[in-house]
Amino acid sequence: MAHADGPTDNSHSNPSGPSGNADGKELLASASHSQIKINYVKGGGHGNKKGNLTTIDPNWKPPACWYEPVFTPESLKKFVDDTGGIGDVGAFWSWYGKGLWTDHYKDEETWPNNDGTTAPGYKNYNIGKKGYFWRSVANEDAAGDVWDCGKLMFWQDAQTIPNVPNAPTPKTLAEYAYNKVEVPDTKIELKPATRSTVNLPTWIWLDKGTFQDVVVRAELPNTGLWAETTATPVSLHLDPGTDDAETYPASGTCDFNQDKSIGTPYKKGDADQTPPCGISYLHATDGTPYQLKASITWKISWKGSGNSGGTMPDGTFETTQDMNVQEIQAINR
Structure with a gap:
């Protein structure tokens, strides 16, 4: 322990973690x-309910x-x-x-x-x-x-x-920005909206413009280092919440269309058609709704100072909603 004026406790501490918002x-x-400065260049950071991504690679760490x-x-x-x-x-x-x-x-x-x-x-x-x-x-x-x-x-x-x-390095800042990416809540459109019927498809879609790229910029002052991390929505994955269901497509993964929409909106007369993105439940619920999980996969790329750039593991953001399923009784005469 070195000499000190006043308290002589030269202690070791483990701080609570970087926040980037103190001054x-x-x-x-x-x-x-x-001291890294974060700026939401496009999307995220403001507005409606949002959340942070979860990486799909369990071995990836910031x-x-x-x-x-x-x-x-x-x-x-x-x-x-x-x-x-x-x-x-x-x-x-x-x-x-x-x-x-x-x-x-x-x-x-x-x-x-x-x-x-x-x-x-x-x-x-x-x-x-x-x-x-x-x-x-x-x-x-x-x-x-x-x-x-x-x-x-x-x-x-x-x-x-x-x-x-x-x-x-620029990659350090890109990885730091990855943890700051905020994406919109995964709220999907359903038809029927509140109650499905056994063996009849439930259509699922996302309108264009609902999900857009999110760009987060990180800069470290007095170094000239910067990086921008971009999250691009690429697909929606559906988990019906029960094995007694079929998904459309069979993989349960609906890719985004070129206009950043997913699936096709339900139209009157489509009830007996197979939706490009949807679910059919094979058994009715018994008072306890199925838990439908919908997760958006986001492709992650970055660019930074010194003409640097690359990709990082995809991220996902998942939400869960109740699905009640009824069974219609037919009477034969």
């Missing part, structure tokens, strides 16, 4: 807040941790003087006591990193130099992987990106 002293003090520029030399000195040295020097370290900060960032004292290396000290906060002190940010959902960013807050010259493991 001022709170953001500077805490590694739990990412970035566990990364580094971000936080302080200029002058702002670091001001922060230490104004707070008395209370804040985070990494995703795992909180320093309480001005002496801890001044020893390392002002008086050139070395300090051990969490990755087994030694961090060189700095003279007078590097005042007069152009650049930033970078600090790690941990994703709260990443569990033990966050320990991969084990460097104490370190110096990086202006207009350069650190050459260290888990330095931010």
Whole structure:
């Protein structure tokens, strides 16, 4: 434990995770807040009920941790003087006591990193130099992987990106934006709307314009790094909620049409026709409705600074609604 003015508890902390919406002293003090700026370029983020996507790939994970520029030399000195040295020097370290900060960032004292290396000290906060002190940010959902960013807050010259493991890249920002994508609730149109009849098809469709691309842009200030993640609706999957049912098509997956609609709206006289997208229930409900699950699959792509880009695993968003099914009794004479 190094000498400190005031409290000498050089404790390790696990912040609650990046939020990207803090500012001022709170953001500077805490590694739990990412400085990544999120902008909803198209769709999502506002309006009617929405939700976040669930990736279809169980092995895919967002970035566990990364580094971000936080302080200029002058702002670091001001922060230490104004707070008395209370804040985070990494995703795992909180320093309480001005002496801890001044020893390392002002008086050139070395300090051990969490990755087994030694961090060189700095003279007078590097005042007069152009650049930033970078600090790690941990994703709260990443569990033990966050320990991969084990460097104490370190110096990086202006207009350069650190050459260290888990330095931010456009793909890092694209993956961060993936978790911020918000898509509309999957509300489907049904005919009959509230009660189906055994062995008669229930038509299901989505009007064009109901689902459009969602584009989320992520930028990391003072780095020149940015990425836009785009979610494009590609199909609707139906799960009738019982094995005693048939889906149309048989796979239960209805692809989007070119105009971003699905299926065909029901018209008078279509009751005996086979819908391009729909369900036939083979048994009536007995007071407990079937749980019809409807999920939209969204194709995920991204582009970013430096002509970068690519794809990520598809995402889905599912909703459930009650389906009551009646049986019509015929009388033979």
